[in-house]
Amino acid sequence: MQQFNPYEMAVQQFERAADKLGLSEDMREILRKPKRELVVNFPLRLDSGRIKTLTGYRVQHNVNRGPAKGGIRYGPDVTLDEVKALAMWMTWKCAVVGIPYGGAKGGVICDPRNMTAGELERMTRRFTTEISIIIGPHSDIPAPDINTNSQVMAWMMDTYSMHEGFSVPAVVTGKPLSIGGSEGRNDxxxxxxxxxxxxxxxxxxxxxxxxxxxxxxxxxxxxxxxxxxxxxxxxxxxxxxxxxxxxxxxxxxxxxxxxxxxxxxxxxxxxxxxxxxxxxxxxxxxxxxxxxxxxxxxxxxxxxxxxxxxxxxxxxxxxxxxxxxxxxxxxxxxxxxxxxNAGGVTVSYFEWVQDLQSLFWDDADITHRLEVIMNKAFDAVANKAEEYHCDLRLGANMLAISRVAEATLVRGIYP
CATH class of the missing domain: 3.40.50.720 (NAD(P)-binding Rossmann-like Domain)
Structure with a gap:
């Protein structure tokens, strides 16, 4: 049986939508590949005193519509191809709901179920330090994903802030409420x-x-x-x-x-x-x-x-x-x-906006804003699918890819 490769699947979905849109080969060349792929190998001191070297990734697929945005996952099966696929899907996800982000994703190859709280914290802080060269509140904003949570985000935020010399709550989303998290984010x-x-x-x-x-x-x-x-x-x-x-x-x-x-x-x-x-x-x-x-x-x-x-x-x-x-x-x-599943990144966007302006909304306001965005996005996707007599996935990809392509054309290529 052929091994499943998520990145090949993501590219296949992209090409199908690009064909339907009549996207030029030049534009495909830009959009099908990630902008940056950072691979880091870093030491972790275990509670036993032994040193173990771990591998982590942070991939930014596209930033033409805004800062990169995407989760961090921990797991023994994390691969670079998986992270690349997820980063590409994040680009389309942000575009389809109309929020001003590009797509990113990150991960560390580890087994968090067999790690102590101290080991998880030290790993998170060291990984954050390794990827701090590309993350930031205006460049790339991580969030929780599989096997990570608000506590992991708190460690990431604190580590980044220690490097800066002052608190930077907007560097991650999915944080606890006590340090700039948003109402409604968990759900x-x-x-x-x-x-x-x-x-x-x-x-x-x-x-x-x-x-x-x-x-x-x-x-x-x-x-x-x-x-x-x-x-x-x-x-x-x-x-x-x-x-x-x-x-x-x-x-x-x-x-x-x-x-x-x-x-x-x-x-x-x-x-x-x-x-x-x-x-x-x-x-x-x-x-x-x-x-x-x-x-x-x-x-x-x-x-x-x-x-x-x-x-x-x-x-x-x-x-x-x-x-x-x-x-x-x-x-x-x-x-x-x-x-x-774009509700997660949409409320992450709300959290980021609230952090940047230091003004916070209540749960009812968050839920209402989310419902308006999700309903509008669904109707736009369904109408696109109806127009082209296709399934909703192709309709969503066409809508998202056309928005990213438009931003790319308007911005042009530097230099």
Whole structure:
């Protein structure tokens, strides 16, 4: 079986949209490659006293519409190609919702589950120092991603600030409220997923209340999405995490499943449901499927088995181009990642704006602003897809790429 390469998939998606737009080869040459790829190898002193050398990445794909923006992830499987793909998707994601950022992404190859809090802090601070040559509040603003959180962002912000000699809260987003974080940031990704799914359901005439929802992944995006969709009157029929999955056609209470995961480390052993694999969660009978795990989960091998009417990508890159074609022909409405999960970067943008002006908004204001942006973006993407008789992913990519291409043409090439 061919190994999945997220960067090849990202480029394939780009070329498909570029073909439809009639983009020149010169413009493709600029947009298909990252602007910068920084690879750092740095020492970490373990609690045992031993020294271990780790490798980290920070990739800036494009900055023609504004500073680079994107998360930092920790994991044993982080690769440069993965980070390059995610940086490219971030460029399109920021453009599709109309916020003035370019795309970036970062990561460190490590296993955070086997690291102490002290080791995580020392690693984060050293990694921040290594990439401080390209990050900054007006150049590249990191945020949390897989296996990173608000505490990691606090360490990054503090480290950068120590180098500058004064506090620079706007250098990262996703921080704790006590040091310049924003209301609504923790729930932002899932809230954005809810807004665009509600819009999509209305477009195809499907009531949201009573809809059966299956969620792959029970991290921040997946667990919060479960709570939000449940509060909208949806029936959450399946969950999964890295240990396995759970299915109950009568519905599951997300709060009870969350409590079980906190106590036992997994959702798979929750007693009130049928134990299934984390990939089976994609194929159970449901109306709305929310992949909220990692890339490449939905392929030509399982796309035909998916039963959902709406697939809302809370994860980045969960569906391959081959699967996209199958789902489109089946009549499944796929809300692509660069639109569906853009709530996170949108509220990150709100946080950055608030930090720069030292004036903060309340939760209701954040939610309202987010809903306006997500609804406007969904309508623009849906109209583009209708105009070109294509799926929403192609419509979203065309909209985003045309905006980045326009900025590139207007700015020109220096010198």
């Amino acid at each position: 932002a990704t899932a809230t954005g997923v809810l807004f665009v799914t509600r819009r999509a359901a209305r477009r195809i005439g499907m009531p949201l209340r009573g809809a059966r929802v299956s969620i792959q992944g029970f991290g921040n995006a997946g667990s919060v999405a479960a709570r939000l969709f449940h509060s909208e009157g949806c029936k959450i029929v399946a969950f999964s995490d890295t240990s396995g999955g759970l299915y109950n056609e009568e519905g599951l209470d997300p709060a009870l499943v969350q409590r079980h995961k906190l106590e036992h480390g997994t959702v798979a052993t929750y007693p009130h449901g049928q134990s299934i694999s984390s990939t089976d969660v994609l194929e159970v009978p449901c109306d709305i499927l929310i992949p909220a795990a990692t890339e490449g989960q939905i392929t030509e091998h399982n796309a035909e088995k998916i039963q959902a009417r709406i697939l809302a990508e809370a994860a980045n890159g969960p569906t391959t181009p081959e699967a996209d074609a199958i789902l489109f022909n089946k009549g499944c409405l796929v809300i692509p990642d660069i639109l569906a």
